[in-house]
Amino acid sequence: MTFARIVFSLVVTLTAAVGCLQPSAFAHFAEGTxxxxxxxxxxxxxxxxxxxxxxxxxxxxxxxxxxxxxxxxxxxxxxxxxxxxxxxxxxxxxxxxxxxxxxxxxxxxxxxxxxxxxxxxxxxxxxxxxxxxxxxxxxxxxxxxxxxxxxxxxxxxxxxxxxxxxxxxxxxxxxxxxxxxxxxxxxxxxxxxxxxxxxxxxxxxxxxxxxxxxxxxxxxxxxxxSRLTTFGHFVYQGMLHILEGLDHVLLVVALALGVGATRKLIFLVTAFTLGHSVTLIATFLGATPSWPWFIPAVETAIAASVLYAAVAAMVRKSGSILVFTGIGLLHGLGFSFVLSDILGRTAPDLIPALLAFNIGIEVGQLIILGVTLTLVYMVRELAKPALNPARFGILAAISILSVWWVVERLGGVVGAV
Incomplete structure (x- = not known):
């Protein structure tokens, strides 16, 4: 099979499979909760x-x-x-x-x-x-x-x-x-x-x-x-919500495929973590504008950040620490929308729950990175010629899906303005 056919097959297959699992336009703010x-x-x-x-x-x-x-x-x-x-x-x-x-x-x-x-x-x-x-x-x-x-x-x-x-x-x-x-x-x-x-x-x-x-x-x-049981429970909730948030998962996958197991990956992941930790805590505690278009706009920007990460990885431009700090700020807003559904702002042990939820997000993030880098290593060892086509096909599928999300979510912004 030629390089072009490999890429085409991966793009079609992965886009179809991931598209079936795509979150709704406002995956982090379920008005029907x-x-x-x-x-x-x-x-x-x-x-x-x-x-x-x-x-x-x-x-x-x-x-x-x-x-x-x-x-x-x-x-x-x-x-x-x-x-x-x-x-x-x-x-x-x-x-x-x-x-x-x-x-x-x-x-x-x-x-x-x-x-x-x-x-x-x-x-x-x-x-x-x-x-x-x-x-x-x-x-x-x-x-x-x-x-x-x-x-x-x-x-x-x-x-x-x-x-x-x-x-x-x-x-x-x-x-x-x-x-x-x-x-x-x-x-x-x-x-x-x-x-x-x-x-x-x-x-x-x-x-x-x-x-x-x-x-x-x-x-x-x-x-x-038991407060220890509750702490563990919110760690689990943080893990669950990053692993279930397909846009967050694909961002981390694109980042791993773009940088690989390098020192720069540590810097970029740290920047992303600091960014989403700041907005997760600040927004959840009430620093969220009440404009009707704000949440749809954030969701659209999150989809655009996934597209950026995928395209940057395809052209071997991984992005800067400052850029991924900004992306982290966006994704932290998304996490806060989820947390507001599962934990009220008047919860009696709010700060420990916020800390535990954030730790869970980090654990989930490390799981995604670990799985992605392990699969890259296995392909490199077992079928090295297929590594670049597979990598390009996955990133192309992520790009196509994120474009769809951007278009879909822009409709929500327009409708809310």
Missing amino acids: KVRTILIAEGNGGLVAYVRVPAPLVFSDLVGRAQVDQVPLVSPFLSVETTSTGSRYRLDTHAIQRDSRDFENRLERALVFSQAGLDLPAEITGFVVHAQRPDQDLASLSDAQATLSLPSAGADPVFGEAVIDYALRLTSNDTGGILSIQSGYAPLLPGPGIEIDNHLLDARADPPVSSVAPGQLETPALMDG
């Missing part, structure tokens, strides 16, 4: 759980069944209305008030709390239905207690936007022991662009310990009050 908050504290001779949950998760078994069977969603606590764009569901507040005990039963069964393999008896002590998520986060026990005194939604809220605050009394003989939390209902199928996260706050510790569990808690999440 739904957050359930669970705060655990000691009280009344046992444990108390305060839960803030998007309404669909309380009906996930019914929603999931309706999705699978392709039938209407039926519940005595839901009503259907016809709009100009179709039909939508609302929570029926009159039905909830009329059959409050049945509604409380559904809330009590939505989560299963257990210790040492035994489920804890749960009794609801109050609930409030909101038309949308309240501005005040559940960052402390006093915040959680105050939520139950907030006014309920007046009119029937839209089902997909409604949020429910409720409190449970848990009977436990070991109030300081490890607590397992799992969904009591079958999961629903999230729509495109919808992500679900769970913010867990253990107020048995002083100050409270926070952690995050993704998904609908089909797998139990554990709360043990």
Whole structure:
């Protein structure tokens, strides 16, 4: 096979494969992220759980069944209305008030709390239905207690936007022991662009310990009050989010292919690290403009930085320390958008979580570099003539994909201006 054919095959194959995995235009800012908050504290001779949950998760078994069977969603606590764009569901507040005990039963069964393999008896002590998520986060026990005194939604809220605050009394003989939390209902199928996260706050510790569990808690999440466990958890989250962020991965791959295992690679990676550490921390702590076009513009610039790194590597121009510091500043903004979804700015142990998340990013970055350089070494040793065509083909595929991202994300900037 000729050099041209090798390159062409690699470009087509890699672009198609990577294109199937490409993130959406705004991969770091999921407007569809739904957050359930669970705060655990000691009280009344046992444990108390305060839960803030998007309404669909309380009906996930019914929603999931309706999705699978392709039938209407039926519940005595839901009503259907016809709009100009179709039909939508609302929570029926009159039905909830009329059959409050049945509604409380559904809330009590939505989560299963257990210790040492035994489920804890749960009794609801109050609930409030909101038309949308309240501005005040559940960052402390006093915040959680105050939520139950907030006014309920007046009119029937839209089902997909409604949020429910409720409190449970848990009977436990070991109030300081490890607590397992799992969904009591079958999961629903999230729509495109919808992500679900769970913010867990253990107020048995002083100050409270926070952690995050993704998904609908089909797998139990554990709360043990350990700050070391929480630190490790956010290290893992940092690793996960750089490895899942395809634009970040491809930037590091392009950098490794452009510089190789040289001293300059260390300098450029260090510059990139310092850059994204600065903006990750500063932006997450509130230094983010509120302009509607800002986030789409950052995402577009991140895609352009991947294109720059790939083209620079193709022409054997690796770039300067200053350039990669600037690229790091851009990617740090992207990381901060992700972190804001999984960790609220009012989290009680915010600084350790930020530090752990940043360490996780570095670990993930080293994994990408290690894998890339190892593969380059193996190809060089086993099939040296194929090394340059393979390298060029990979960089060409990265370039094509990043051009697509730039075009796609520019549409978001234009739409937000």
